[in-house]
Amino acid sequence: MKAGLIFTLATVLAGTNASPGDKLPISASSDIQVAQEQLKILISHAKYIVKSAKKSFSPTCKPGNVQIRKEWSTLSPRERIAYTDAVRCLQKKTAKSPASWAPGAKTRYDDWVATHIDQTLQIHYTGNFLGWHRFFLWEYEQALRNECGYQGTQPYWNWGLSAETGMEQNPVWDGSKTSMSGNGVYINQTGLEVVLGGNGLPEIYLPVGSGGGCVESGPFVNMTVNLGPASLTVPGNITVVSPNGPLSYNPRCLKRDLTDELNTRFANFTAIVDNILAPKSVYDFQMQMQGVPGSGIIGVHGGGHYSMGGDPGRDVFTSPGDPAFYLHHGMIDLVWTAWQMLDPENRVYGKDAIAGTNTFLNQPPSANTTLNTEISIGWAGRGVNVAMKDVMSTVAGPFCYVYA
Numbered sequence: 001m002k003a004g005l006i007f008t009l010a011t012v013l014a015g016t017n018a019s020p021g022d023k024l025p026i027s028a029s030s031d032i033q034v035a036q037e038q039l040k041i042l043i044s045h046a047k048y049i050v051k052s053a054k055k056s057f058s059p060t061c062k063p064g065n066v067q068i069r070k071e072w073s074t075l076s077p078r079e080r081i082a083y084t085d086a087v088r089c090l091q092k093k094t095a096k097s098p099a100s101w102a103p104g105a106k107t108r109y110d111d112w113v114a115t116h117i118d119q120t121l122q123i124h125y126t127g128n129f130l131g132w133h134r135f136f137l138w139e140y141e142q143a144l145r146n147e148c149g150y151q152g153t154q155p156y157w158n159w160g161l162s163a164e165t166g167m168e169q170n171p172v173w174d175g176s177k178t179s180m181s182g183n184g185v186y187i188n189q190t191g192l193e194v195v196l197g198g199n200g201l202p203e204i205y206l207p208v209g210s211g212g213g214c215v216e217s218g219p220f221v222n223m224t225v226n227l228g229p230a231s232l233t234v235p236g237n238i239t240v241v242s243p244n245g246p247l248s249y250n251p252r253c254l255k256r257d258l259t260d261e262l263n264t265r266f267a268n269f270t271a272i273v274d275n276i277l278a279p280k281s282v283y284d285f286q287m288q289m290q291g292v293p294g295s296g297i298i299g300v301h302g303g304g305h306y307s308m309g310g311d312p313g314r315d316v317f318t319s320p321g322d323p324a325f326y327l328h329h330g331m332i333d334l335v336w337t338a339w340q341m342l343d344p345e346n347r348v349y350g351k352d353a354i355a356g357t358n359t360f361l362n363q364p365p366s367a368n369t370t371l372n373t374e375i376s377i378g379w380a381g382r383g384v385n386v387a388m389k390d391v392m393s394t395v396a397g398p399f400c401y402v403y404a
Ligand SMILES: *[C@@H]1O[C@H](CO)[C@@H](O)[C@H](O)[C@H]1NC(C)=O
Pocket: 188, 189, 190, 191
């Protein structure tokens, strides 16, 4: 992408800094209902800032053709089924990943899982975390559309809603045919805890959920997880690794262990709004989101992942092997977009665009991520690589969407 276009976009976005009507909140309310309203304002503000620009954002993305990504329950039942049908279609197509590299990658869906496993230590607690996952999700959405006939956009899971009702009462997780499938079958895990950390990081103790076994209803009832685990946390301080390595073939059922306590504690409306309003630098923003190591806090990112629980939900490497991963990361991307649009001049291509290096907590030490750092998602997507500067705005580079 041309530098001129980048700066034009920054100027266009920076030129419009007020949305009509609602006043922007300045700090998160501890009243959950108030925080829910604050989040609505922040989402519509971000959408307004992006869409109110007069110029086209990229040669193919114009204010008139921006796609809208929506919260799961606002999709009609038919639209939800169209989405899960497309995911199931991807799970029936043949992988592009060579068997010599990832013998366990059997399906096109597995291409995303294999890439994430392969790159996990270069895409979390790094400078590319947000941009890499934005691109990963976009290419998944495009594959659903181009390879499986899906006409809609990538939906998202608003964690705040399920924190209020309980996960199993939320349409993402209710186990019906219009859900993303629900809880795993109940397993007695009394007295056990989920222990994170190790490898030099302090331990964090998390509660177990209300399921634990194989998913037994909804669209993914008989889904097979082919890849991983690479580092699966099992209740009782056990870490499981696939015997022949995480890219080998290791078919098993999809397990979940829905954990309301984690959803409520780490990803309620107040937590979401606070993550958008409190951090003033991108370093602080992404640290709050992922949890500062040693703080005992896992942030909205960890909160969402661990409240799904199960296998591969509790394996950072293999987590995209649960189809709900993509709804979770839709919300991650929404939160980033909402944060960026509060100060587009600095947060899209400016001083608070990127912070960090290209390795997990800079271990081993590596170069700072910059706008020129390249991103690859391997055999997932269409094999088109991009640089960080192409993934900083949802309406520039390859992208053309906003959140509603
Ligand atoms: C679960 O197991 C514990 C002992 O580990 C037992 O005390 C408890 O009754 C069991 N609960 C259920 C619902 O089976």
